[in-house]
Amino acid sequence: MTEAPLDTEVTRFLEGLARTASPATVKAYRQDLSALTRFLEAQAIHDWSSLDVGLLRRFLGSERSRGLASRSLGRRRAALSRFSNHLVAAGLLAHNPVVLTRAPQASRHLPRPLDVDQLARFLDTPGDGSPLAVRDQAMLELFYSSGLRLAELAGLDLGDLQKRRVRVLGKGRKPRQVPVGSRAHQALEVWLKVRGALAGEGETALFVGRRGVRLGHRAIQKRLAELARTRGLAEHLHPHRLRHSFASHLLESSQDLRAVQELLGHANLSTTQVYTRLDWQHLAASYDAAHPRARRRPDDDEKA
Incomplete structure (x- = not known):
């Protein structure tokens, strides 16, 4: 079957x-x-040289009209921009028309972090001792201990584990190393002892499923949601919420935004600031305690 001109x-x-x-x-x-x-193709356009800012604006507008969220629109626009640069390099366009379109306003909605005590009770709920339960506990502890993304945890191989840290490939395949807490370390040791009961011969993936091969993204998401139900967590649980809880809890305790940025693998500090949003009272209290010109003197109220 001949490929369409645009698809080539x-x-x-x-x-x-x-x-x-x-x-x-x-x-x-x-x-x-x-x-x-x-x-x-619906506009009867079959040549990339016809791509211009007007067409792109209509396309992005149609995507918004059919309900695409701002974050998805932003990703779509980024993909179009990178592809347009390819078309410019190939001599099919004189310039990148995407730069003349406006980026969608990013949503600031973030998952609410789980309460520390609530999460501790959830993680401490014992499983049935089966290899699958041991595996699930190791995944939960590692998600919360190290703030991993779903793709980062799913992509782990046995060789990525070290004594007190784990090596991951983040967005853009950028490598980083993150520490592994004592509870996660213990859970991983138990899992490694029983992993052979599930893993197929020669399988390098750290986490495997019933068929002995690497556990996929959707399977991990389903396991977390199921564990939340069976352990009585009255809220939906997904990998990103554990990552957000990791970041929020760590920042509340340490107040070290730069360290949290490195642990999360964020390229920009502004991303971490939004991701690890703290309530205003917590920030104000930290400011009052730390800033030399913020502390009120005893006679300030008398002068007011």
Whole structure:
């Protein structure tokens, strides 16, 4: 079957992207560009040289109209911009038209972190002792101990574990090392002793499923949601919420925003500031205690 003209250049772009980006990123970009090609074909446009800012604005507007969230629109726009740079390099466009479009306003909605005591009770609820239960406990402890993203935990191999730290590949395949707490370390040791009961021969993945191969993203999400139900957690649980709880609890205790930024693998400090949002009273109390010109003198109230 002959590939459509628009799809040919998309395929070339994605093949190049796959050499440096993660499979998840390539998959997301493929979805974004497929949406654009469908839109252009509906407009009877079959040549990338016709792509301009007007078309892009109409496309992004149509995506918003059908309910695409700001975050998804932002990712879609980023994919289009990177692809447009490819088209410029290929001589199919004179300039990148995406830079003339406005980025969607990012949503500041964040998952509410779990209460520290509530999360401790959840993590301390014993399992049934089966290899699957031991594996699930190790995943839970590692998520909360090290603030890992779902893709980072799913991608771990046995060789990534060290005595008190774990090596992960973050966004853009950027490597970093994060510490592993004592409770997570203990849970991982127990898991490694029984992992052989599930893992297939030669399997390098740290966490495996019933079939003996690497546990997938969706399977991990389903296990966390199921554990929340069976252990009586009255709230939905997903990997990002454990990551957010890790960051919020650590920042509340340490007040070290830079350290939390490094542990989360954020490129920009502003991302960490939003991600680890603290309530105003906590920030105000820290300010009053730390700033030399913030502390009130005893006679201030008398002068007021």
